[in-house]
Amino acid sequence: MIRLSRKLSSGWFAAAGAAALFSWSVHPTEAYAAQLSCGQTVTADIVLTADLLDCPGDGLVLGADGITIDLNGHTVDGVGLGVGIRNNGFDNTVLTQGSGTSARVQQFDHGVRLGSGASGNVVKGLTLHDNELAGIELDNAEDNHVRDNLIDRQAQRGVLITGGSSGNAVADNTITANQGEGVLVQDSTDNRLEGNLIADSGDGGLILEGSGGNTLLTNTVSDSSDGAIALRLGSNGNLVRSNTSSRNQDAGLTVSDSAGNHLRSNTLQDNGDSGIVLQSAHGNTVTGNDVSRNTGGIELSQAHDNLIESNVADHTTGDGISLELSLNNSLRLNQAGHNGSRGILVEGEAAPGTGNRLVGNTTDANQGGGIFVSKAVHTLQDNIARGNDGWGILADPGNADGGGNRASGNAEPAQCAGVVCTP
Template sequence: MIRLPRILTSGWLAAVGAAALFGVLMSAPTAHAVPLTCGQTVTTSVVLDADLLNCPGDGLVVAAHGITIDLAGHTIDGVGLGVGIRNNGFDNTTVTDGAGTPGVVQEFDHGVLLDPGTSGTLVEGLTLQLNEIAGVELNNADVNNRVQDNLITQQAQRGVTLIGGSSGNVIADNTITFNQGEGVFVENSASNRLEGNLIADSGDAGLVLEGASGNTLLTNTVTNNSDGAIVLQYASNDNLVQGNTSSLNSDAGLTVSESTGNRLLSNTLQNSGDSGILLQDAHGSTVTGNDVSGNPGGIELSYSNNNLIRSNIANDGNGDAITLEGSLGNTLELNQANNNNGRGIYVSGEAASGAGNRLIGNTANANSGDGIAVSKAVHTLQGNIARDNNAWGIYADSGNIDAGGNRASGNGESAQCTGVVCTP
């Protein structure tokens, strides 16, 4: 059965080409149940009528445009070599399962491999397990391939990989679990959409972009992975990461390193082994509307410049809520940093005039340390609120800029603030 794809935004359609998108909806030739053998090239639509077991190389090889391979509840099984279902560049094909029990592709190097030039292919409703390199791999696959509603589990390495310039594809609504490497790995590939996937229990990070720009990561759930939940690194620029949820990962909820211009919006990143959001040598990003409560640290910037950190919630953490180290030209605005076991907001590192950070309208209440602490100079503080912290409400070294409107009361230090003037 060919399932209609989710309606995508007009901007994303323009990026991949509307004509290519609707190619997957073309009527495929009628599929018939036929006997097949391991390694067979398939040139017409087929329905498997039996399992293919112990295939010594490839399972099946797509060899025509516009055909459907229906596993019909059967298993394609290998001996640890080759590819379960290989597509060497044929378009508008479908690999699916029309039976009540999902078909299984297992014990190959790759479960499904879409090679260079493949476009408009749908991989749907399968169980891909116990393969060596990846359950599904797109290698320089063209636009509008769609991998959806599959169980991708227990690969010796990665669950899903997009590499070699695989651009304009959709990975949606899959369950990607118990893979020994990364759950999803995207390298040197752009304008892909990863949406609504459950990525859990990986032996490495959950979802990794490496040298991958302009991708959309939307409403994925990333949990209980052995490294970070979501990682953008090595010139992964201008990506949108929105509405994702992470918890119980061994490292940070969301890490951006050596990358620029990313948008991190409205994610819920909690109970991580490290900070909720970590920016390392990451510049020009927008970090707004995220909930990073309940982590060892909330939002951490290290040598990261010209970022907007706005309207985030960083409460109930085990350390400092928001920290900036050696980071310049950032705007921290309207964030909540309350009830943490460290400081609410901490800024360290000296800035030349005009290069400092701006702290505007933040709330830092009931923290175990200072509400807001700003060392060195020259940073700007305006309209912040700091109440009921165990130490200073606001502590600012001399030379910082008091732009007025800061308020403090009920803090452990009777003077409430130093380096800026605070009213109750």
């Protein structure tokens, strides 16, 4: 039988309370060497000895718990139907590539599919390409590990996690040139996506829909035809930390119709829209992100009760930070300088007690002025505005001056209006 050695993956405990991600070593010489036929059910450890070509339905089917299939550098090939390797609910199996040669699963509806009840399985080191619906799908599957795979050129998604799947780890995969989303998580909770390279997706790069409690950590998302990372439709309570996005055609990170998410220490630059967009998104925490060099930095629209703190929103072609019809937000200690328009813009009237608080922000060398706050009744305190082309701070009547605001070197000689500024 195959011996499995297990060790903790480095960095897996980067977030508190995370489950362990395992790295498996397989010894295929101790397994049974076999040439199987298309659609065969596998019930013992095997090492494939030849390709399976033009399978009319499924390629291989898992038929027992605890077994290992080593593709051994061979190809499992279909005709656009079925599943390359199907697991309909077995546990603790391993699908791997034991040789130094690429092992491919290609031209099926799904490359690998872990179905209802499949738990504790490992999919590692495979190449999945030219499948129709998904390279790898997890449907109502729990505590599985998908890592170190190349998932390339599916007609739809690279990875699909759906149907209430939970506790799964998708880590260190290269997910490229898929015509739909790179990774789509639907109606699934407590999954971890870490260290994946997601590029050239025909839709969004990494998308959560109706999915809460997931962790997105140190993923790199680039060159998507839509946005890089999106949390939408009730994706609540997720952690999005230390991810990187660049050159995506829409926003770097969008949260819409979702609440209670934590967006921390992400680098979201050179995207076709704003670095971070909150739309009808409430009670989120946005801290320590770098959203420089986008068309806008951080954009809130009808988004309430959010904390926007210690972010860098520099060198955008538009506004560094903008709020529209958004209430009870706290903007603290952000840097918004050298932008093509204003450093910080707040638009929309607020009833007493519902205004936004701007405290301790720095806005330097913006082409449209430092801080502009229209309508009432928002609070400005301890902000700094220097060297802007226009007003340092311009606040319409009815806003609250919390004191401590400073301005100098701005193009408007009066420096500030609506609040008192010292140099």
